[in-house]
Amino acid sequence: MKLSLMQENLARGLQVVGRAVSSRATLPVLSNVLLRTEDAGLKLTTTNLEIGITSWVPGKIDTDGALTVPARLFADIVNSLPPGERVDLETDGADSLRIRSGRFRAHIKGIDAEEFPAIPAAGERPTTRVSQKVLKAALGEVAFAAASDESRPILTGVLTRFAGDRMTLAAADNYRIAVKTIDIMDPVEERALVVPARSYTELARILADTDDPVDVVLAPAKNQVLFHVDGIDLITRLVDGQFPNYQQVLPAGHSTRAVVDREDLLKATRLSALIASSSANVVKLTVPPEGGSTVAVSANAEIGDNEGEIEATVEGEGTSIAFNARFLTEVLQNVDRDQLALEFNGALSPGVFRPVGDPDYVHVIMPVRTAS
Amino acid sequence: MGEWRTRGQPLALETIERIASRGNLPNALLLVGPAGAGKTTLALDLAAVLLCGAADPRARPCRMCAACRRLDHGNHPDVHRLVPSGAGRQVRIGDRVAPEPGTVRSLIHELALAPSEGGWRIAIVEEAERINEDAQNALLKLLEEPPERTVLVLCAADEDRLLPTVRSRGFRVRLGPVPADAIAALLVERGAADASRATALARRSRGRPGVALSLAASPDTVLLEQRLEREILDLARQGPSVRLAAAADLFRSGDQLASGLLPAQAPGVGGSMAASAGASSASGGEGDAGLAAGGRGARVSRTRTPRDPQDEVTGEGARDRQAPAARRAALLALGEIWRAVARDLALASHGCRAELAHVDLLEEIVALSACLPAGAAERFLARLDATLDAAQRNANPEIALDVLLLAWPSARAA
Numbered sequence: 001m002k003l004s005l006m007q008e009n010l011a012r013g014l015q016v017v018g019r020a021v022s023s024r025a026t027l028p029v030l031s032n033v034l035l036r037t038e039d040a041g042l043k044l045t046t047t048n049l050e051i052g053i054t055s056w057v058p059g060k061i062d063t064d065g066a067l068t069v070p071a072r073l074f075a076d077i078v079n080s081l082p083p084g085e086r087v088d089l090e091t092d093g094a095d096s097l098r099i100r101s102g103r104f105r106a107h108i109k110g111i112d113a114e115e116f117p118a119i120p121a122a123g124e125r126p127t128t129r130v131s132q133k134v135l136k137a138a139l140g141e142v143a144f145a146a147a148s149d150e151s152r153p154i155l156t157g158v159l160t161r162f163a164g165d166r167m168t169l170a171a172a173d174n175y176r177i178a179v180k181t182i183d184i185m186d187p188v189e190e191r192a193l194v195v196p197a198r199s200y201t202e203l204a205r206i207l208a209d210t211d212d213p214v215d216v217v218l219a220p221a222k223n224q225v226l227f228h229v230d231g232i233d234l235i236t237r238l239v240d241g242q243f244p245n246y247q248q249v250l251p252a253g254h255s256t257r258a259v260v261d262r263e264d265l266l267k268a269t270r271l272s273a274l275i276a277s278s279s280a281n282v283v284k285l286t287v288p289p290e291g292g293s294t295v296a297v298s299a300n301a302e303i304g305d306n307e308g309e310i311e312a313t314v315e316g317e318g319t320s321i322a323f324n325a326r327f328l329t330e331v332l333q334n335v336d337r338d339q340l341a342l343e344f345n346g347a348l349s350p351g352v353f354r355p356v357g358d359p360d361y362v363h364v365i366m367p368v369r370t371a372s
Numbered sequence: 373m374g375e376w377r378t379r380g381q382p383l384a385l386e387t388i389e390r391i392a393s394r395g396n397l398p399n400a401l402l403l404v405g406p407a408g409a410g411k412t413t414l415a416l417d418l419a420a421v422l423l424c425g426a427a428d429p430r431a432r433p434c435r436m437c438a439a440c441r442r443l444d445h446g447n448h449p450d451v452h453r454l455v456p457s458g459a460g461r462q463v464r465i466g467d468r469v470a471p472e473p474g475t476v477r478s479l480i481h482e483l484a485l486a487p488s489e490g491g492w493r494i495a496i497v498e499e500a501e502r503i504n505e506d507a508q509n510a511l512l513k514l515l516e517e518p519p520e521r522t523v524l525v526l527c528a529a530d531e532d533r534l535l536p537t538v539r540s541r542g543f544r545v546r547l548g549p550v551p552a553d554a555i556a557a558l559l560v561e562r563g564a565a566d567a568s569r570a571t572a573l574a575r576r577s578r579g580r581p582g583v584a585l586s587l588a589a590s591p592d593t594v595l596l597e598q599r600l601e602r603e604i605l606d607l608a609r610q611g612p613s614v615r616l617a618a619a620a621d622l623f624r625s626g627d628q629l630a631s632g633l634l635p636a637q638a639p640g641v642g643g644s645m646a647a648s649a650g651a652s653s654a655s656g657g658e659g660d661a662g663l664a665a666g667g668r669g670a671r672v673s674r675t676r677t678p679r680d681p682q683d684e685v686t687g688e689g690a691r692d693r694q695a696p697a698a699r700r701a702a703l704l705a706l707g708e709i710w711r712a713v714a715r716d717l718a719l720a721s722h723g724c725r726a727e728l729a730h731v732d733l734l735e736e737i738v739a740l741s742a743c744l745p746a747g748a749a750e751r752f753l754a755r756l757d758a759t760l761d762a763a764q765r766n767a768n769p770e771i772a773l774d775v776l777l778l779a780w781p782s783a784r785a786a
Contacts, residue, residue: 024472025473026452026473026474026478027446027447027448027449028445028446028447029442029445029447049449049482049485049488050485111447114438114441114442115441115442115445115447116447117488117489118489148468148469149468149469150468150469150471150477150480150481150484153480153481153484154484156481156484196485223486223487223488224486237485237486237488238485238486239484239485239486240484240485240486240519241484
């Protein structure tokens with residue numbers, strides 16, 4: 001392998017793929033980045049066995065070839081080279097690489113490219129396409145609700161269901177559920193898969209705030225899914241198993257509805273959380289009967305108590321319901337709208353949070369039973 | 373015929389070959405046998421035959437294809453190895469949210485994902501008796517409902533220390549001691565020793581190829597063992613005060629054996645030995661995966677930072693600074709040497725000279741055995757077992773050593 005590239009292009013590519021390099025890799029080769037010449041440039045690939053990221057860097061190829069080299073070290077070296085300079089890469093024997101740029105030279109040892117796990121490429125026709133901006137926003141509203149605890153591995157994933165020209169993302173842990181449905185550009189026959197939430201967090205990082213589409217390729221083997229944007233592939237393994245049927249948990253109706261400003265409620269919740277965090281981290285929302293104009297947010301712990309009021313438009317019965325402050329804060333932080341409708345059905349039924357003006361998102365949190 | 377690396381275990385190998393060729397493997401295999409007998413090697417043989425890409429099933433494992441080479445270099449994504457780590461040398465359950473590699477939760481997380489290459493997935497737990505109780509319970513669910521095409525291989529020298537719930541779910545394959553000539557042939561074949569040294573090391577390893585390979589890589593360990601054996605033999609001719617005075621020195625030597633102060637000499641021979649200098653014994657894929665780990669090799673790769681032997685202070689001071697676990701490990705290491713000597717004495721007293729493990733001490737052992745009361749060595753062995761057992765259950769290691777020194781048979785004046 002022998003080729004030349006521009007330093008800034010190579011540095012950017014290495015930064016993108018660096019996200020999939022684990023600092024405590026189980027297999028030695030996973031600390032490495034795979035370099036492979038392809039078409040008119042260099043393909044960089046890394047994987048931690050859960051996700052794999054591939055990035056293409058344009059360059060001028062003299063001879064084809066492939067090699068893996070330690071990812072961190074290689075990136076640090078490239079970043080230390082003078083910007084704007086040409087970087088020459090050349091393999092030296094089967095497992096080492098010479099780097100040359102201007103008056104700098106380096107030589108690093110690697111591992112044979114054959115040892116690197118097989119990562120499928122996006123060669124196939126995309127199964128469907130989705131606007132990057134829309135998918136990115138949807139992931140932000142859903143992925144945080146997945147379980148981080150490994151005790152039920154299926155819940156660490158996000159259910160991703162394709163049906164016709166819609167795609168539904170759902171995440172749940174034992175106390176909350178977030179569901180969002182978005183439009184996709186090409187209709188797909190019905191199919192459901194569970195993608196690790198961590199992979200979606202990485203995908204959200206790669207997606208840009210543009211209407212340009214991201215290609216989605218469901219691998220034929222059905223155990224991987226690939227996302228392709230300009231110059232970058234992200235491939236993720238799927239979580240094995242059946243996602244629980246969340247639909248039966250979504251409440252059908254409500255007896256109380258209050259529309260509030262999301263920022264106001266977030267500020268009031270954060271204030272109450274200061275008190276609540278000293279004990280059970282429970283924050284109480286008190287909604288007056290129809291005609292009332294404020295919702296009270298309060299906390300009561302051994303260390304003290306507090307109460308804040310925010311403006312609201314209330315329909316239905318008055319009620320009082322308590323939630324874990326963290327779950328409440330997280331939904332308020334992550335929802336992408338200014339106004340939020342809170343729908344309750346008494347103190348012990350799940351609370352529903354719907355952004356006003358977005359019928360495609362719903363968030364449900366289990367309440368906390370309090371003594372009073 | 374594929375290239376199997378397991379030596380001298382015809383029955384175990386035949387069982388593994390049979391179930392591998394049938395393709396319907398049990399969810400969990402329990403490989404039981406002495407440390408260093410070749411359990412990990414057999415587990416890796418199984419992984420190789422299941423993952424090998426050779427077209428002809430009878431040629432598997434070919435050790436040439438990409439899958440075989442990745443396995444050899446610890447780079448196969450479908451092979452997961454758990455090894456004891458940390459101060460207590462345990463296989464731990466791992467963090468709930470971000471489990472560390474080599475822990476049970478990291479394995480559960482990994483196996484929850486769809487297979488990366490679509491074939492078999494093999495998880496190998498070396499020294500399964502070192503999985504702590506919480507971690508064993510966490511493993512249960514995996515044992516009961518494993519994902520498809522997944523085999524969990526538990527290697528254990530002492531299966532009684534596994535929870536009954538775990539033990540009962542494994543398909544048991546027993547490994548016995550390997551004949552000395554097979555071990556000697558292995559050492560020569562690997563270039564670890566010349567023929568005469570290989571024969572001596574094979575006898576010394578008492579049927580455990582993993583131990584023989586570790587010893588071949590560390591001549592200093594052999595020297596230390598030989599010095600200890602001679603000292604133990606000499607003590608049989610000494611009175612109680614001399615014996616008790618020797619305790620401090622014995623302890624120090626035991627500690628050296630247990631904590632791996634003696635450097636491995638040949639890098640690349642004995643995967644876990646090569647890793648011993650570093651602090652990370654948690655690295656699942658060790659250098660030369662084809663070698664038998666476990667046994668002495670594994671014991672050498674303790675995570676304690678090896679001290680320079682020259683820094684050794686006198687016995688008492690050194691002992692005071694030792695953690696209880698380290699003192700116990702020193703006693704157990706010493707106990708193993710002692711057991712081998714006592715075994716040879718017992719054999720010699722019955723005239724079985726050809727079976728002796730310590731060829732270099734043959735004359736001394738035979739001479740001493742003639743001076744001991746009938747059955748003395750056998751009685752000591754029983755006492756040794758009971759004392760080491762007590763030490764593992766938290767008996768004071770110093771007192772246990774004193775007990776052994778006083779129980780050691782006295783030679784009648786010839």
